[in-house]
Amino acid sequence: MLSERSRSPEGALFGAVDWGGTWVRVALVAGDQIIHRERLPRPESLPEQYATIALLVRRCEAAVGRRPTSVGIAVAGVVQQQAVMTAINLGISERTEVATALAAELDCPVFVANDTQSAAVWLTDRWRQDTTAVLSMGTGIGGAVIDRGRLVSGRGAAGDFGHMVLDVDGPRCPCGGVGCFEMLVSGKVLSAAAEELAATGQSAYLLERFRAAGSLHAGDLQDASDAGDTASQVTLAHAASVFAVGIRNIVATVDPARVALAGRLLSGDVTFGVMVRQSWDRLRPSWCSTPLVHVPDDGDATLLGAARLAAREFFG
Numbered sequence: 001m002l003s004e005r006s007r008s009p010e011g012a013l014f015g016a017v018d019w020g021g022t023w024v025r026v027a028l029v030a031g032d033q034i035i036h037r038e039r040l041p042r043p044e045s046l047p048e049q050y051a052t053i054a055l056l057v058r059r060c061e062a063a064v065g066r067r068p069t070s071v072g073i074a075v076a077g078v079v080q081q082q083a084v085m086t087a088i089n090l091g092i093s094e095r096t097e098v099a100t101a102l103a104a105e106l107d108c109p110v111f112v113a114n115d116t117q118s119a120a121v122w123l124t125d126r127w128r129q130d131t132t133a134v135l136s137m138g139t140g141i142g143g144a145v146i147d148r149g150r151l152v153s154g155r156g157a158a159g160d161f162g163h164m165v166l167d168v169d170g171p172r173c174p175c176g177g178v179g180c181f182e183m184l185v186s187g188k189v190l191s192a193a194a195e196e197l198a199a200t201g202q203s204a205y206l207l208e209r210f211r212a213a214g215s216l217h218a219g220d221l222q223d224a225s226d227a228g229d230t231a232s233q234v235t236l237a238h239a240a241s242v243f244a245v246g247i248r249n250i251v252a253t254v255d256p257a258r259v260a261l262a263g264r265l266l267s268g269d270v271t272f273g274v275m276v277r278q279s280w281d282r283l284r285p286s287w288c289s290t291p292l293v294h295v296p297d298d299g300d301a302t303l304l305g306a307a308r309l310a311a312r313e314f315f316g
């Protein structure tokens with residue numbers, strides 16, 4: 001069934017693993033196309049997770065009839081020197097030699113990167129001539145720096161903007177720091193802020209929605225703001241200002257040609273995204289015209305980026 005591994009990127013097949021807290025997704029990628037994909041829920045123990053990744057890769061190989069040249073592993077955690085240092089949602093709390101373990105399990109070269117970094121490689125593919133800083137907001141804040149199509153990762157974790165400290169008196173972060181970016185503004189923080197406004201009676205709109213739904217999300221805070229709820233507007237505007245301070249620090253460090261924003265709430269078409277752009281215009285230095293550009297993700301950027309990283313590491 002298995003053909004000889006390709007020796008050039010043209011026609012070569014690469015594997016991609018999106019190793020997340022809920023799902024383990026695996027794809028085989030040729031060129032820019034996913035040609036087969038498989039997924040399974042993430043099991044609990046680390047050995048079971050390795051076995052699940054290997055099983056999914058084998059299923060993909062069986063479906064396609066070929067083996068990948070190398071496999072890119074995108075991990076929801078902090079990666080340094082091909083080891084996972086911490087990945088709370090995967091149950092990894094200490095340095096774990098993931099690349100070594102999975103290369104043996106898959107009998108194939110592997111390259112390990114953070115999942116936001118992997119997605120960033122794909123989402124910035126159109127800007128290969130200069131530098132892009134990527135800033136994403138989902139549950140937390142992720143980031144990456146891409147220079148001329150290449151991930152700038154330092155020892156692996158460069159661009160982890162969610163853990164830039166924006167308030168030295170801020171809340172303690174699971175990373176061990178205080179006042180980290182993602183402790184001040186993130187999907188999780190905005191959800192909690194919405195529930196706080198409902199629980200304290202500051203927002204009748206959110207209280208009503210909470211009673212109907214049983215929980216609140218960042219989008220509810222935005223809906224309340226759009227409906228004219230003053231407390232929600234103030235909370236969201238403050239969060240947008242903090243977000244713009246984060247952008248300012250990234251620009252001061254990286255001086256990118258653009259900051260690419262990933263995540264639904266950062267689109268220029270929604271209230272929070274608009275507030276972030278307004279705050280950025282207010283906070284940026286007069287000489288600094290760095291544009292904010294939204295990069296939509298159809299859900300496959302992590303897999304396609306992981307495959308791209310695997311190809312580059314193998315072929316240089």
Ligand SMILES: [Zn+2]
Nearest residue numbers: 163173175180
């Ligand atoms: Zn932190």
